[in-house]
Amino acid sequence: MKTRRETRQQLVPHTIDGTTRMVPDDIPVDIPVPPRDxxxxxxxxxxxxxxxxxxxxxxxxxxxxxxxxxxxxxxxxxxxxxxxxxxxxxxxxxxxxxxxxxxxxxxxxxxxxxxxxxxxxxxxxxxxxxxxxxxxxxxxxxxxxxxxxxxxxxxxxxxxxLSRRDAAFFEQELSEAAVELARVPVRRRVNRARAMAEAERIALEADRGSANPDRSGESADDSDAEILQLHPNAPTTKDAVRIAWDAGVRDDAEAVRYVAKVTGKAPSPDTVGRYMRLLRNQVAG
The missing domain is CATH 1.20.1440 (de novo design (two linked rop proteins))
Structure with missing residues (x-):
């Protein structure tokens, strides 16, 4: 078998005055060479x-x-x-x-x-x-x-x-991968459409002068209780519900109050309740 010699660095024992330490040193090594293809x-x-x-x-x-x-x-x-x-x-x-x-x-x-x-x-x-x-x-x-x-x-x-079965197998593999790839832009379009519909619904409710009907949990000393804050860059209702959930909020009414505060607009209790149910189902599943 043909071999080629290479120099590799390895740790070797080296003793001075009775003290042995592992130090690096160049060691020649014969590497087998595969036959020519x-x-x-x-x-x-x-x-x-x-x-x-x-x-x-x-x-x-x-x-x-x-x-x-x-x-x-x-x-x-x-x-x-x-x-x-x-x-x-x-x-x-x-x-x-x-x-x-x-x-x-x-x-x-x-x-x-x-x-x-x-x-x-x-x-x-x-x-x-x-x-x-x-x-x-x-x-x-x-x-x-x-x-x-x-x-x-x-x-x-x-x-x-390839046999016909092998070719059919690879066709199915490519088809599944294509479906996963196609879902990315489709999911993006669906999310964008839902966000636009939600934004339009909130805007219509604001035009009608809707207010938060449930104010039982607000403190009379809270300066924000009587003033509706406006936040141009506020998160969407869905994002606010998710933030409230991550913060430990599990009550729908409390979530409604939190969403109204961070978004600057009174959300629909039904919408908040629907998002809360989805989060509960995810945890249960």
Missing amino acids: WDRIALGTATGIVAIALLGCVAFSTTSIGNLLDRVTPTPAAYGAALLFDLAWIGCTIIEWLGRYTPDRVRKARVGGYIALAVAMGAVAAHGWLAGNAATGLVGAVVSGLAKGLWAVVLDYQAAP
Whole structure:
């Protein structure tokens, strides 16, 4: 077995005048070296070949199609549009790679990639024909086909073969994850809508001059008992109920008084009672 020597720092005993202490020291250590993975090297080489072929294909077809479009459009626009011919099928191929574990989801990308490739090859061939050299146009079109073919071969080799049951299992896993992700914006919209409805209800009650009917728990010496405080940045009714609950308030009437004080507006006793019941149910559950 092959090994390589490395120097590592370890604590070793060292004695001076009869006193022993653990001190750091550099110790050479032989580390086993795993055998060379020729399969991985070969796959990396094939992937590099595909990357080089892809770059050559993009350069050639962009130049060819750009020269074709340059006859009727400005040069920057012509070559920018020519680049899209190859980017279309390359993007579809990337989608195929990302969906290699769920083949049913990438069927459209696979078909679209071949259609985009056929269009690009046709444009290259048309350029050669119009330039008076049809053979050059056909050979140039084959360049794009070879690049796509090499990529498809490597993609098929690296994609793990899955049975129908395995593919269905992964589809369900992705579906559950998508539901969890989709619930985030939906929950945000629901909470925003409920908050707006609650704010509108409180505003309408304030316009009608509603007051807190239960004032039995207020002290006559409390300066806030006869004055309704206005707090522009006050929390919502739901937040105030939660704060009161965390502070140990369990009586609905007391919670109503607290909410009215911190929000600056008299809340609906039914609303406060509903929030209190939800908190009791959470504790009971």
